[in-house]
Amino acid sequence: MKRGSSLIVEDVRKSFGHGADEHRVIDGLSLRVDPGEFVCIVGPSGAGKTTLLRCLSGLTRPTSGTIRYGDQPLTRPLADIAVVFQDYRGSLMPWLRVRDNVAFPLEGMGVKRAERRKRADECLAAVGLPDVGDKYPWQLSGGMQQRVAIARGLAYEAPVLLMDEPFGSVDAQSRFDLEDLTLSLRRKLGITVIVVTHDIDEAVYLGDRVIVLGGRPTTVIDNLTIDLGTERDQIDTRADPRFADLRTRVLTQIRNPHPSPPHRTAKKPASTPRGPESVVSRP
């Protein structure tokens, strides 16, 4: 897998509508994601998480400010940046077999048929579905279909994977499995992953960093390093008192937003048990 570049967002503003109808969703938003990082973006409903992700994918242009991929201004979708959307039902084509769904974007990239097939089968194996290439999406469970959507994202061999609420429409057990699958793919492939999620526990469980959006219009209100180590485990990590501290801090920021300096690590709690306020270090 080719090594990607940093995504750098500088002072981005995004509005919809014009004049009296202008709705400014994002203002003065800056952030940076470096190659190989796993970053989760959380924030209240309507904060502009999807809008930001669309800007990062090149599908939407900011109203002002700049987004760069390395040295390159990001003004259109790039082959280096793949996107997995929330709802597999809307993104997989029911009339195509699973293998052809995964291989579909490669056709537009000029990849030959035999190579498309090989790459699709490899990606299906990577998401734990080596035997479903000949089936149709509707013959699979919801969790399996979302794995297919992730496999399609991987088929691009893009070093950056953007995911918008990727596990929102599957049951709880499949969600845990998909979270662990995404962590292991990131470890194995060394890709950059950016996940937008409503689920604070999920963000803390997955991320090297959690970026909290908030305010009206939206900006970055916290940018928190998740110091839970690189190995995560659904039972042990979630039972770790440090996990509870971090999730409390994120939740408090969302409910009670205070702008934060660009990037820092939350203070480690003292050895004596302390209340939730102890994990919120105000600027």
Ligand SMILES: Nc1ncnc2c1ncn2[C@@H]1O[C@H](COP(=O)(O)OP(=O)(O)OP(=O)(O)O)[C@@H](O)[C@H]1O
């Ligand atoms: N194409 C569009 N035209 C007009 N307004 C839009 C458009 N896309 C998004 N918006 C508005 O921008 C705001 C942010 O929407 P967005 O979907 O980015 O938020 P979000 O944080 O992802 O929300 P949720 O968590 O509920 O999915 C909302 O008020 C939405 O109505």
